[in-house]
Amino acid sequence: MHMHKYEKIWLFFGIGSLFLFLTIVGVSAFAQGNQPPSCLTTIDPEKVDQTPPFNKPGLVKTGDNEYQLNIVASAFAYTPNQIEIPKGAKVTINVTTKDVIHGFEMVGTNVNMMVEPGYVNSFTKTFNETGEFTILCNEYCGTGHHLMTAKVKVVD
Ligand code: CUA
CATH class of the missing domain: 2.60.40.420 (Cupredoxins -  blue copper proteins)
Incomplete structure (x- = not known):
């Protein structure tokens, strides 16, 4: 199956940004501990x-x-x-x-x-x-x- 060059680039870009997004969400949710700010x-x-x-x-x-x-x-x-x-x-x-x-x-x-x-x-x-x-x-x-x-x- 032939894939257009730009299609490959966009596919790569899409998967890349998905991983980037998941990493940001994961790090920000768990890095500082997942607790409500008002609960001291x-x-x-x-x-x-x-x-x-x-x-x-x-x-x-x-x-x-x-x-x-x-x-x-x-x-x-x-x-x-x-x-x-x-x-x-x-x-x-x-x-x-x-x-x-x-x-x-x-x-x-x-x-x-x-x-x-x-x-x-x-x-x-x-x-x-x-x-x-x-x-x-x-x-x-x-x-x-x-x-x-x-x-x-x-x-x-
Ligand atoms: Cu609803 Cu307690």
Whole structure:
């Protein structure tokens, strides 16, 4: 079979750029370690129940009007799943997972985190108004994904 000279050149060029592309993707994905940039704290996902503060999940007062809200995600629930926050509280939400990747979205707010095994994700928010918020999982995590919710009440 006869191949035109230019056809060969283009074929070579095409394969060459494919390899170049795959090399760039491979190096950039794995060279610096494949981890989300916002996850600075690590945790052993097998030992979440024994690791403070997640051995006692819930709301903890840490200062004047300042709180820590530690939440454990697992298939298919958040612990705790009913949370009361005093109005005006500045809350640092720390969340981790015992099993697979989950989401943590507080509907109607800018709180939206991906929860990955091995990492603690944090977000600080001040709750200035009373009301109710729903937390839901926005990463597909299995058959009970759509059941994975929690409620936050901001009270006077
Ligand atoms: Cu957890 Cu979807």
